[in-house]
Amino acid sequence: MSAPYSLTTRLTVFFTLASAFVLIGLGALVAVSIDRHFVELDRDALRDKIHLMREVIGKSKSPQDLQTRLDEVLHSHEGLFVSVTRGSEALYSTPGFEFPDNLAEMTRGARLGVAAWQAGTRNVRGMYDSVSASGSGDAPLQVSVALDTAHHKHFMHDLIRVLAVYVALATLVAGILGWWAAKNGLAPLRAMRSRAMAITAKRLDERMPSQEFPIEMADLATTLNEMLRRLKEDFDRLSEFSSDLAHELRTPINNLMTQTQVTLGQSRTPEQYRDILASNAEEYQRLGRMVADMLFLAKADHGLILPTTEKIAVHAEVQALFDFYEALAEEKQVHLKLLGAAEISGDRLMLRRALSNLLSNAVRYTPPGETVFVEITADLHGTTVNVTNRGPAIDEQMVPRLFDRFFRADKSRKQLDSEGSGLGLSITQAIVHAHRGRISVSSDSGKTCFSMYFPSANSIGKHQTTNA
Incomplete structure (x- = not known):
C-alpha cells in the first residue's frame, strides 16, 4: 500500500485543479462572448448591406441597370456576396458563389436572424430579405447577402491559442502559489509537531502555546494540552504508586530477611524456631494479601471483575x-x-x-x-x-x-x-x-x-x- 499524500500536496492539487477549472471556464466565457459579439457585428453589417441593396434596387431602371450598379457597388466591398432574384429568375449573382435554396428558412431559425454555413472553403454568414422595386408593379425581389467570416475565424483561432497558453501558465502559477500558501498555512501544524516530539516522560509539563496558533488549530492545541495534563497526572500517580509499592513490599521482605539472618546466626531450640516460623508466616500472609489486592485492582482496571448477581x-x-x-x-x-x-x-x-x-x-x-x-x-x-x-x-x-x-x-x-x-x-x-x-x-x-x-x-x- 502506497503512503498517503501529505496535506500540503493534497491542498496544492486541490487548489491547482480549482484554479484550472475557473480559468478554463473564464476562457470559454470570453471566447463565447467574443463570438457572439462577432455575430452581432456581422448582423449589423449585413443589415447595412441590405439597406444598400434597397437603395441600389430603388435607383435601378432595368435589370441591366441593376447589374451595372451592383457591379460598381460590390467592386469596393471585398468579401461581400449578393444574390438578387425574382421568383425563379436570377437578376444578379456574385460569380463563383452560390446561396442555399432555403436561406429564408435558415435565417428565420438562426440566432439574431443571421444564418451561418460553409460555402466551399469559405465560412460565411448571410441574411435574407424581400425588396419591392420602386415604380414597378412586378413581384418583389429576393435579396440574399453574405459576408466572408475568415477574419473572424483567424482571430478566434489566435485568441483560443493565446487563452490556452495563458490558462496553462496561470494554472502553473496558481499551483506554485497554492503550494506556497499551503506550506506556510500549515507551518503552525509543523510547529505543533516539533513541540510534540520534544515531549518525553521527563518533560510532560510542556504545553502547546494555543494563543500563538490560528483559531482553527487553537482548539486542537487546547485539546492536546488537556491530554498532556491528564497524562502527567496519571504518570505522576503511576510513579508514586511504583514508589509506594516498592516501599510496601520492602518492609515485610526486610523483616523476613533480618529475622532469618538473626535466626541463622546461632543455634536455637525447636520452640524458638517454631515462634520465628510463625512470625514469618504472618509476614507471608501480609505479602499474600497485598499481592491478592493488587491482582484484584489490576483486574478491576481492565474490567475483568464480573460480580455474581x-x-x-x-x-x-x-x-x-x-x-x-x-x-x-x-x-x-x-x-x-x-x-x-x-x-x-x-x-x-x-x-x-x-x-x-x-x-x-x-x-x-x-x-x-x-x-x-x-x-x-x-x-x-x-x-x-x-x-x-x-x-x-x-x-x-x-x-x-x-x-x-x-x-x-x-x-x-x-x-x-x-x-x-x-x-x-x-x-x-x-x-x-x-x-x-x-x-x-x-x-x-x-x-x-x-x-x-x-x-x-x-x-x-x-x-x-x-x-x-
Missing part, C-alpha cells in the same frame, strides 16, 4: 459486620448504629468487603465515646449506603486522593495502629464501580462520611438503552 439484604450484611467488629469497637469505646434497610443486586462477598473496609476505617479513626452510623436509604433509582463517623477532618487537598492506591495522609508512614497497606479504599472504589455505582467522601466540622450508591437494575437497563 444475587439479591442482597444490605442491612443484614451490615449487622453481620457489626457483630464481627463488636469486640474492636468495645475496646475502642466506639458505638455502632444501623439506620434503614434495603436490598440490592450484586456480589455478596464483594459488597461485604467494601462495607468492611469502610467500617474498619471508621472504627479506627472514631474517638472514644462516639458513634459510627451506617445509614441505608433506597428509592426507585437505587440504594445509598452512608458510613459516617466523628473524628479529625480530612484535609481538603487530601480528599480527592483518598482512593489512590497506597495513599496515606501521613507521608511519614508512622501509623503504628494501622496494619493496612493503603489499598482498602481503592478496592472499595473498584467494587462499587464493578456494580456500576459510585462512591464519594465528604469531611467537614469533625464529621467524615463515605457514601456508596448502587443503581437499581431498572436504572442500569434504562441507562444502557439510552446509550445504545
Whole structure:
C-alpha cells in the first residue's frame, strides 16, 4: 500500500485543479462572448448591406441597370456576396458563389436572424430579405447577402491559442502559489509537531502555546494540552504508586530477611524456631494479601471483575459486620448504629468487603465515646449506603486522593495502629464501580462520611438503552 499524500500536496492539487477549472471556464466565457459579439457585428453589417441593396434596387431602371450598379457597388466591398432574384429568375449573382435554396428558412431559425454555413472553403454568414422595386408593379425581389467570416475565424483561432497558453501558465502559477500558501498555512501544524516530539516522560509539563496558533488549530492545541495534563497526572500517580509499592513490599521482605539472618546466626531450640516460623508466616500472609489486592485492582482496571448477581439484604450484611467488629469497637469505646434497610443486586462477598473496609476505617479513626452510623436509604433509582463517623477532618487537598492506591495522609508512614497497606479504599472504589455505582467522601466540622450508591437494575437497563 502506497503512503498517503501529505496535506500540503493534497491542498496544492486541490487548489491547482480549482484554479484550472475557473480559468478554463473564464476562457470559454470570453471566447463565447467574443463570438457572439462577432455575430452581432456581422448582423449589423449585413443589415447595412441590405439597406444598400434597397437603395441600389430603388435607383435601378432595368435589370441591366441593376447589374451595372451592383457591379460598381460590390467592386469596393471585398468579401461581400449578393444574390438578387425574382421568383425563379436570377437578376444578379456574385460569380463563383452560390446561396442555399432555403436561406429564408435558415435565417428565420438562426440566432439574431443571421444564418451561418460553409460555402466551399469559405465560412460565411448571410441574411435574407424581400425588396419591392420602386415604380414597378412586378413581384418583389429576393435579396440574399453574405459576408466572408475568415477574419473572424483567424482571430478566434489566435485568441483560443493565446487563452490556452495563458490558462496553462496561470494554472502553473496558481499551483506554485497554492503550494506556497499551503506550506506556510500549515507551518503552525509543523510547529505543533516539533513541540510534540520534544515531549518525553521527563518533560510532560510542556504545553502547546494555543494563543500563538490560528483559531482553527487553537482548539486542537487546547485539546492536546488537556491530554498532556491528564497524562502527567496519571504518570505522576503511576510513579508514586511504583514508589509506594516498592516501599510496601520492602518492609515485610526486610523483616523476613533480618529475622532469618538473626535466626541463622546461632543455634536455637525447636520452640524458638517454631515462634520465628510463625512470625514469618504472618509476614507471608501480609505479602499474600497485598499481592491478592493488587491482582484484584489490576483486574478491576481492565474490567475483568464480573460480580455474581444475587439479591442482597444490605442491612443484614451490615449487622453481620457489626457483630464481627463488636469486640474492636468495645475496646475502642466506639458505638455502632444501623439506620434503614434495603436490598440490592450484586456480589455478596464483594459488597461485604467494601462495607468492611469502610467500617474498619471508621472504627479506627472514631474517638472514644462516639458513634459510627451506617445509614441505608433506597428509592426507585437505587440504594445509598452512608458510613459516617466523628473524628479529625480530612484535609481538603487530601480528599480527592483518598482512593489512590497506597495513599496515606501521613507521608511519614508512622501509623503504628494501622496494619493496612493503603489499598482498602481503592478496592472499595473498584467494587462499587464493578456494580456500576459510585462512591464519594465528604469531611467537614469533625464529621467524615463515605457514601456508596448502587443503581437499581431498572436504572442500569434504562441507562444502557439510552446509550445504545
